[in-house]
Amino acid sequence: MADQGFLDPSLPVTLHEQISNEFRSRIASGTWPPRYRLPSEPELAAELSVGRGTLRRALLTLLEEGLLRRVPGKGTFVTSTTIEPAIAQKLTGLSEDFTSQGIVSATEVIDCSLIEPPAPVAALLEIPAGGEVLRLYRRRSTAGGPVALLHNYVRAVNLPGIEHVDFEKESLFNTLETTYRLRIATARRTFSAEPANEMVSERLGVPLGSPVQYLEQVTYLADGHPIEYSDVWIRSDRLRVTSLLSR
CATH class of the missing domain: 3.40.1410.10 (Chorismate lyase-like)
Incomplete structure (x- = not known):
């Protein structure tokens, strides 16, 4: 999970940009693999000790870049690099x-x-x-x-x-x-x-x-x-x- 230790308010880079950079790095390194579901916004904000507004700006950047995607009622996921059309069917083994x-x-x-x-x-x-x-x-x-x-x-x-x-x-x-x-x-x-x-x-x-x-x-x-x-x-x-x- 994310660690607020990487945040440095003294840097000329805004906090939301620092968060975006950290999350981008985690996606690129595979720490957050494709289809990984991020913790909820309240959980992430608490872990990072930042406000919800700051976190949302960071997430919005990655959503706009296509690195994350939101699924209504499910959460925010790391985007897969492949096309994945949704097919509804019964879940069986x-x-x-x-x-x-x-x-x-x-x-x-x-x-x-x-x-x-x-x-x-x-x-x-x-x-x-x-x-x-x-x-x-x-x-x-x-x-x-x-x-x-x-x-x-x-x-x-x-x-x-x-x-x-x-x-x-x-x-x-x-x-x-x-x-x-x-x-x-x-x-x-x-x-x-x-x-x-x-x-x-x-x-x-x-x-x-x-x-x-x-x-x-x-x-x-x-x-x-x-x-x-x-x-x-x-x-x-x-x-x-x-x-x-x-x-």
Whole structure:
């Protein structure tokens, strides 16, 4: 998070310009990664010990530059460098989609452990320094072979024992909702095509550099707090992603 220690009223640069410069630096360095949700204006103003007016002028500068964008009812986010048209659809997990379509699938857990998250993940999940996440790596397969590789990071606070759940049998969303009584409300999904790196190539059985469908997701609870971040790679020759839309 921002630290008011960088502010110096004695400089010939206004406070709001100093704040804009600091936030711009955090975006450029990846400390605030694409799709990172900024704390609320009251929280930021309190952290920086500045007035709301000063903070708003700083944010307005970055909004006008296109580095930030406001989503009504959601907050202010760091802008992604890619075009992201919004698609409204029901939020389900991949295992739920398979079950609803009668597809028989198997899940292999590659890793399930508590770790200190990478900095971009910590920012997206609003995890303070020293906090932990559940790192859950899984591979989903059908009769035809591997179809998806899932890397999930889940805020571990108030989720005692989650690292011991058998995620080869249990779905992540169902565990969060039934075992831990969390109310999952929304998620932001971004789709793109990516060349398979060595890890994806090996796990999904595709040639190195061949195109795979990539999905990035941040999931939020009903209170607006993020709970999960995921990277998902899909073999598009075995699994197609379809959205049912309404206007």
